[in-house]
Amino acid sequence: MDTSQLLKGVLDLAVLAALRHEDGYGYDVLRRLRHAGLTDVGDASVYGTLRRLYRAGLLTSYVVPSEEGPHRKYYSLNAPGRQRLAGSATVWREFAATMNDLLEDL
Amino acid sequence: MNRTVSPAVESYLNRMRQALSDLPPGEVAEVLEDVTPQLAEVAAEQPPGSGIETLVARFDEPERYAAELRTAAGYPEGVSPPRATTSGVARLALWSLVVVSALVFVETVAVFTRAAHALPVPVFLTSLLLLLSIPYLRRTGPRVPEVAALFEVRAVASHLRWIERLPRQVTDYVRSLQPAWWLLRAGLVAVALVVLSGTSSKFLLLLVLGAAVVVASCWLGERSRSDRRWLWLVVPANVAAGALCLPLFAGGMSEIGGGNTIIGSVPPLGTWHDGRPVRNIYLFDKEGRPLTDVHLYDEDGRSLDMSGTFCPEYEYAMPGRRDGNAFPRPATTWRNGHCEQVEGVPFSVTVPKPSSPGAAPPAPTNPSPAEPSPAQPTPTG
Numbered sequence: 001m002d003t004s005q006l007l008k009g010v011l012d013l014a015v016l017a018a019l020r021h022e023d024g025y026g027y028d029v030l031r032r033l034r035h036a037g038l039t040d041v042g043d044a045s046v047y048g049t050l051r052r053l054y055r056a057g058l059l060t061s062y063v064v065p066s067e068e069g070p071h072r073k074y075y076s077l078n079a080p081g082r083q084r085l086a087g088s089a090t091v092w093r094e095f096a097a098t099m100n101d102l103l104e105d106l
Numbered sequence: 107m108n109r110t111v112s113p114a115v116e117s118y119l120n121r122m123r124q125a126l127s128d129l130p131p132g133e134v135a136e137v138l139e140d141v142t143p144q145l146a147e148v149a150a151e152q153p154p155g156s157g158i159e160t161l162v163a164r165f166d167e168p169e170r171y172a173a174e175l176r177t178a179a180g181y182p183e184g185v186s187p188p189r190a191t192t193s194g195v196a197r198l199a200l201w202s203l204v205v206v207s208a209l210v211f212v213e214t215v216a217v218f219t220r221a222a223h224a225l226p227v228p229v230f231l232t233s234l235l236l237l238l239s240i241p242y243l244r245r246t247g248p249r250v251p252e253v254a255a256l257f258e259v260r261a262v263a264s265h266l267r268w269i270e271r272l273p274r275q276v277t278d279y280v281r282s283l284q285p286a287w288w289l290l291r292a293g294l295v296a297v298a299l300v301v302l303s304g305t306s307s308k309f310l311l312l313l314v315l316g317a318a319v320v321v322a323s324c325w326l327g328e329r330s331r332s333d334r335r336w337l338w339l340v341v342p343a344n345v346a347a348g349a350l351c352l353p354l355f356a357g358g359m360s361e362i363g364g365g366n367t368i369i370g371s372v373p374p375l376g377t378w379h380d381g382r383p384v385r386n387i388y389l390f391d392k393e394g395r396p397l398t399d400v401h402l403y404d405e406d407g408r409s410l411d412m413s414g415t416f417c418p419e420y421e422y423a424m425p426g427r428r429d430g431n432a433f434p435r436p437a438t439t440w441r442n443g444h445c446e447q448v449e450g451v452p453f454s455v456t457v458p459k460p461s462s463p464g465a466a467p468p469a470p471t472n473p474s475p476a477e478p479s480p481a482q483p484t485p486t487g
Contacts, residue, residue, distance in 0.1 A: 011178070026140035027147070044171050047140045048178025051133070055179075062267040063139075069150070070111055070142045079274070 004040045013092055014038060015049050016058070016077065016085040023076035025064075026050055050075055058084050112154075115145045118161045121168035129181055131193065132251030135260075137175065195242045196252035200259065202235035203338055210342045214349035218298065232342075239338050248333040284327060291347035292316070292323035298350050387433045388451055396451040402431045 007014070018024065018032040030046045053059050058081035065071045077085065111119070119138050126134045145161060152160045165171050176183070209232045246252055253259055269277070296316040300308055326343070330336035389397040402410040409431035436447040 025143060027144040030144070042174060042178075043141075043144065043165060044174035045178040047137065048175040048180075050140060051137055051175075051179040054136075060270055061136075062270055063264050066143075069146045071139075072143055073136070073139045 003038075004042070007038065007041060007045075010092065011041070011045060011049050012053060013085070013088045014041070015046065015053060016081060016088065019059070019075060019077045019081075020085060023074045025072035025074050027072075029075070053081070111142060111146050112149045114152075114156060114158045114161055115142065115149045117158050118145055118165075118168050122172045125169045125172035126176065126181075130247055130249070130251030130255075132249065132253075132255040133181075135255045137179070141175075193252060193256060196246075196250075197256055197258075199239040199242045199338070200253050200256060202239050203341060206232050206235050207342050207345045211345045211349045214298075214346045215352060217302070218350060236338065236342075243335045243338060246335065248335060250334045250337075285324065288323045288327040289320060291344060292320040294347045294350040295319050295323075295343070298346075386435045386437070388453075389433060390455050390457060392457055394455050394457045396434070396454075398434065400433050402433055 014033055014036075015029060018029050018036070024032065026047050029050060030041070030043060033041050033046065050059070054061060054075065058078065059075045060078050061073050061075050063071050063073050119142065122141070123134055123138060126137065145165070148164050149156075149161060162168075166174075209228045213228055213232070242252075243250075254263075293316065296312060296319045299315055299319075300312045303311065323343075326336055326340055330340045387402065389400050391397055404410050411431055434451065436449050437452055439446050439448050
C-alpha cells in the first residue's frame with residue numbers, strides 16, 4: 001500500500017506533533033518527520049501544510065537570523081494548535097485501535 | 107530575497123514566485139521564506155557557480171514544486187496570469203499613511219496649543235495622500251498583503267517579534283484594554299470637535315457628537331482588527347487622539363477631574379469660567395455698591411493673579427505688573443486711536459434681598475460694558 005496516500009490524511013497531525021516539544025523552521029519540521037520514519041513525506045507538502053496550519057491560526061511564527069545562510073522562520077504551536085493536536089491525537093488513537101482490532105488475526 | 111542565497115537558489119525561487127504569482131505577495135514571500143533554507147543547504151553542497159539543474163534534480167521543476175505546495179497549503183488553483191507588480195503602489199500607500207499620520211499629529215498639536223490655526227497646505231496634502239491610497243485599498247485583501255510584504259514593514263515587524271513572546275496574560279490584558287481606548291479616543295475627538303466648533307450649546311453638542319463618535323470609534327476598532335485596510339483611517343485618528351492627550355498631561359494631574367478640565371486645560375494660562383476667559387472681576391456688597399481694592403485668594407491662600415485689562419503700552423512699560431490680585435481692574439477703552447484705562451465699574455447690579463431664598467443671581471442692569479461709565483454706584487434695589 002502506498003504510504004503517501006495514508007500520509008495525506010494525517011500530515012496535519014504529524015506536523016503539529018513535530019512542533020509539540022520544540023519550535024522549528026520548515027526544514028527542521030521536515031527533517032523531524034523523516035527522522036521519525038515518515039520517509040515518504042514530500043518537501044512541498046510539509047511547507048504547504050505549515051502555511052495552512054499557520055493561516056488556520058494554529059501556529060505562530062517568528063524569524064531568527066542565521067549567520068551562515070538565509071534567515072529562518074520558526075513556527076511554534078499556540079494554544080489552539082495544542083488543542084487541535086490533542087483532539088486529533090484522540091481521533092487518531094481511536095481510529096488506529098479500530099484498525100488494529102480489524103487486523104488482529106492477521 | 108536574501109543576499110546570502112546563491113544565484114541558483116535565487117532563480118529557483120523566482121520561478122516559484124512566478125508560479126504562485128496569483129497569490130497575495132505577502133503569502134508568497136512567507137512561503138518562499140520557509141522553502142529557502144533547504145534550497146540553500148542543497149545548493150551549498152554543490153560546487154560554487156553550479157546552476158539550477160542540481161536543485162531541479164533534487165526538488166523537481168520549481169513549477170511542479172510550487173503546485174504541490176499549493177495543494178498542500180490549500181491555496182486556490184492558480185491559472186490567472188501573473189499580476190503586474192503592486193509593491194510600488196503598496197509602498198506609496200504605506201508611506202502616505204506615515205506622512206499623513208505625522209501631519210495629523212503636527213496639525214492637532216498646533217491647533218490645540220493655539221500655536222497656529224489649521225494650516226491649509228498640510229490639510230490639503232493630508233486629504234490628497236489619503237485619497238491616493240483608496241484605489242489600492244479597494245483592490246487588496248483585508249490583510250493588505252502587498253504592504254505586509256514590503257521589506258520595510260517586515261524589517262519593523264521582525265524587531266517586534268518579542269511582543270509575540272510575551273506571556274499570554276500580558277497580551278490578553280493589553281488586548282482587553284482596547285475597547286477602553288476606543289471610548290477614550292472617541293471622547294477626546296468629540297471634545298476637540300466641540301471646542302473647535304465654538305458653539306454656545308456645548309453640552310448638547312457634546313452629547314450628540316459624543317454618541318456618534320463613540321459608535322464610529324468602536325465600529326472602526328472592531329473592524330480594523332480583522333480588516334487591516336481600515337488602519338488607513340484608524341492610525342491617523344489614533345495619532346490625533348494621542349496628540350489631544352498631550353495638553354491633558356501638560357495641564358497637570360491636578361486639573362484632571364474637574365468639570366471642564368478637558369476644555370479648560372487646553373488653553374495654557376489665565377482664569378476661565380464656563381469656557382470663556384475671565385479678565386476682570388467686579389465685586390458688589392449686599393446693597394449693590396461696588397467694592398474697590400479687594401484682594402482675592404484661592405482656597406490654598408494663593409493670591410489670585412490674572413492677566414489684566416491694561417493697555418498694551420502700560421503692560422509693556424511695567425512687565426512685572428500683571429497686576430497682583432487687587433480687583434476690580436481698570437477697564438480699557440480705545441479713544442482716538444489711543445488705549446485709555448478707565449477706572450470704575452461699567453455696570454450696576456441689583457442684589458436680591460437676603461429674605462428671598464433661591465433668588466435669581468444679580469443681574470447687570472447696564473448691558474453695554476464696552477462703554478465704561480465713571481465710578482458711580484447706582485443701586486437700584
